[in-house]
Amino acid sequence: MRLRLSRPLLGTTALLAVLMSPLAPATAAPSATTAAATAPARATKQLHKLADAFYQARARFDPLLITANGDSRYNGQLGLSISQKNRTRQFDLYRRMQTQLKAIPRARLSDKEQLNYDLLAFELESGLSLEKFPEHLLPLNHFDHVPGTLANYASGTGSQPLNTVAQYQDYLSRLNQLPAWIDQAIANMREGVKRGIVQPKAITVAMLPQFQQLRSATPEANIFYTPVKNLPAAFSQADKDRLSAAYRGTIANKLSPALDRLATYVEKEYLPASRNTDGWSALADGAAWYQAQIKDRTTVSMNPEEIHQLGLKEVARIQQQWAVLGPKLGYSGPPAALPQWVAAQDKFKPFKTEAEVLDAYRQIDAKVRGKLAPLFSLLPKAPLELQLEPELSRATASDHYTPAAADGSHPGVFWAVVTDPKQYSRTGMVTLYLHEGQPGHHFHAGLLKELDVPDFRKFNTENPNIGAFTEGWALYAETLGHEFGLYDDPEAYFGHLNDELLRAVRLVVDTGMHVKGWNREQAIAYARETLGYSEARAKNQIERYMVWPAQALSYKIGALKILELRERARKAMGDKFSLPKFHEVVIGDGTLPLPLLEARVDRWIASAK
Structure with a gap:
């Protein structure tokens, strides 16, 4: 699987307001019996509220990641996750979320909700672990970059389908937002040049032809015009005319100039400034x-x-x-x-x-x-x-x-x-x-x-x-x-x-x-x-x-750990070991960090005994 996109970035003013508000409204003090009965439900509600806020913030700030994960609700947004302002907001929000999460009594949650709790804690801790490192100063490489991802979506056969008028409108919306992303990337790379945080020269040489290939002599020859060439026959003529004109105008007036700026910058400024070293240890810290x-x-x-x-x-x-x-x-x-x-x-x-x-x-x-x-x-x-x-x-x-x-x-x-x-x-x-x-x-x-x-x-x-x-x-x-x-x-x-x-x-x-x-x-x-x-x-x-x-x-x-756990279960369970059941245990609860996966398999082994 290609893990193509940037780390999820969090935070909006509205979400900050939600997260900084009390987790539950103040009410009259309940009786001890009522409080004992409602405590698990309240804790679960608090956790779900926080988890939803986390995901909504992730979606707003890295919509391409959400699209790649199979959620099409944000396909009209591009986000600007590489800006320093948004990164700062991200990490501030992570810390607020951690405080909110720690206030939820984990012991009062069911086993299922405790797993949700632990995974949300993992996501927050994982994000903060990279806070001090300037990943945003390396927004482009030959293997993965936002202009190329959107270009690959132009066929309509990838993660962003193009079958309806609304889907065409979503993709066009992203194209209209791409010039701002490109200008931010150029600004970040200029800052990276000043600080010595740049790609190796071989990488810049590899990615330059890709940006040159995204340019075209006319809007109609541009890869981002591909959706217009594939307009479904079922669209009305009015929709076809409107979308054709809109795509042509966006490419001619916004996107082509931005792509020209990007290719020129990479060739004229970034390539000469790229480093002659190859490993990460050559960078600061x-x-x-x-x-x-x-x-x-x-x-x-x-x-x-x-x-x-x-x-x-x-x-x-x-x-x-x-x-x-x-x-x-x-x-x-x-x-x-x-x-x-x-x-x-x-x-x-x-x-x-x-x-x-x-x-x-x-x-x-x-x-x-x-x-x-x-x-x-x-x-x-x-x-x-x-x-x-x-x-x-x-x-x-x-x-x-x-x-x-x-x-x-x-x-x-x-x-x-x-x-x-x-x-x-x-x-x-x-x-x-x-x-x-x-x-x-x-x-x-x-x-x-x-x-x-x-x-x-x-x-x-x-x-x-x-x-x-x-x-x-x-x-x-x-x-x-x-x-x-x-x-x-x-x-x-x-x-x-x-x-x-x-x-x-x-x-x-x-x-x-x-x-x-x-x-x-x-x-x-x-x-x-x-x-x-x-x-x-x-x-x-x-x-x-x-x-x-x-x-x-x-x-x-990861594979060695799964094989180790399979052999551990086989030896411990003997005739009770079932390979289909082992597979169900491994992938039946979704994506897990390896320590949580190991704990899940050990609980299965213990329950069988």
């Missing part, structure tokens, strides 16, 4: 910043050296499998070189067109659907679609999933990145589908939408601070290829192991670059040598970790 990001992304307390050594250990463990697997694939050379050999074999690249790749994924999808019942007692109602990554972002994108909308306006989508179908290897397709499709991200995100939980939990699959669960579950889902019988095929099993090896390599290179002084070239070389990747593929991966520090750690750390 960078070591502490990276450590805070580790805790935020993984939800556990591990230091970079521990993670680095864990990565090396996992790399060695997985590489031991090559000696057994190599001969089954027709390879007789040194085991460590198996990935390079597989990457060079044309027999693993049978495709000629993008359509053939997509059809192969559909065949995998059909096989998995037929074998879900013995492994899962919980199945999401939301449908899953398979689509190709839009052309604009293929060069820098990774395969990813976008959640279904809670209102059913669009399905969950697995986006496959196919830059050249003739070079697309079938070896990694099964494990990738299990991760991005089902039972990976689609099961977690789909089931979450069906839970009777506060909105801040229901729409919470794209937040970076829960990646250890989100990505950990998806990587764990890859291991279920054994239970599905899909890894009886040596090619598919190689693909799984090599993708697992990628997650282990991430532990090594992420900490290597951001703490141990590795440069970009060292990291790329390690990835190429260990994974057998091409220069371009290794570069794509490493440059992602450069701009998204610690996020790549969440996969392996």
Whole structure:
């Protein structure tokens, strides 16, 4: 899953007024009996009021995050979460909310509400942990930026559908707000240049062509005019004429000048000022910043050296499998070189067109659907679609999933990145589908939408601070290829192991670059040598970790925890252990920080005894 958007930002004057007001109106003193009976209900009401205020503030200040999470109610808003004024308001509001939350007697809540309490406390603490670090001075990178996100939405096939007049109006509203966001981003980057908080030069070089590509000679040639080219036939002629004129005017008079300013600034000012270092430790207070990001992304307390050594250990463990697997694939050379050999074999690249790749994924999808019942007692109602990554972002994108909308306006989508179908290897397709499709991200995100939980939990699959669960579950889902019988095929099993090896390599290179002084070239070389990747593929991966520090750690750390808990439950429960029930325990309560997940599994084990 691509955790594409910025951290949720909170606060409005109205919400501050609500939050600073008493949690319950003053009333006449009740009797002791009445007070005892009503205390749990009052505490629950207070908690729900606070949780709703938290979510509404998040939605107002980071509406794109909400859209990506499948809530379409804020699709006409863009927000300005990168402004210093809004950030200050965010953290002030976090502290007020913490005070309000601590005033609620947790012990009087039911078990279900105590979990809501604990998760809201986690969200607030997680946000405040990064308060002192100037994330807003790095508003753009090649992997994730607001103009590119909106450009990808222009097709109407992503998280923001374009099927009705109202949806067209929402998207146009966001386009009208984009110039202000761009000007704020430029102002932030200028401040970052003064303070030495800038992107590495290689990253700026990678993102510049994207901004240049967003420009056009005429409004009609602009990617943001795409919705007009796809106007539904059912629209009235008056609506078609009005929307066409409005989109054309916005692009010509507002958006194109802003995109020109952005491309010119990045090329003329930001590129020369970009740094020649690659790791986060080169930034002011960078070591502490990276450590805070580790805790935020993984939800556990591990230091970079521990993670680095864990990565090396996992790399060695997985590489031991090559000696057994190599001969089954027709390879007789040194085991460590198996990935390079597989990457060079044309027999693993049978495709000629993008359509053939997509059809192969559909065949995998059909096989998995037929074998879900013995492994899962919980199945999401939301449908899953398979689509190709839009052309604009293929060069820098990774395969990813976008959640279904809670209102059913669009399905969950697995986006496959196919830059050249003739070079697309079938070896990694099964494990990738299990991760991005089902039972990976689609099961977690789909089931979450069906839970009777506060909105801040229901729409919470794209937040970076829960990646250890989100990505950990998806990587764990890859291991279920054994239970599905899909890894009886040596090619598919190689693909799984090599993708697992990628997650282990991430532990090594992420900490290597951001703490141990590795440069970009060292990291790329390690990835190429260990994974057998091409220069371009290794570069794509490493440059992602450069701009998204610690996020790549969440996969392996989360998956290892889930596997550890499964084995703990199996040993403790013996014949009473049920794999479908274990899966229900893990994903049945939505997204959880790893310590809360572990406590949930331990309670299940204890109850079975």
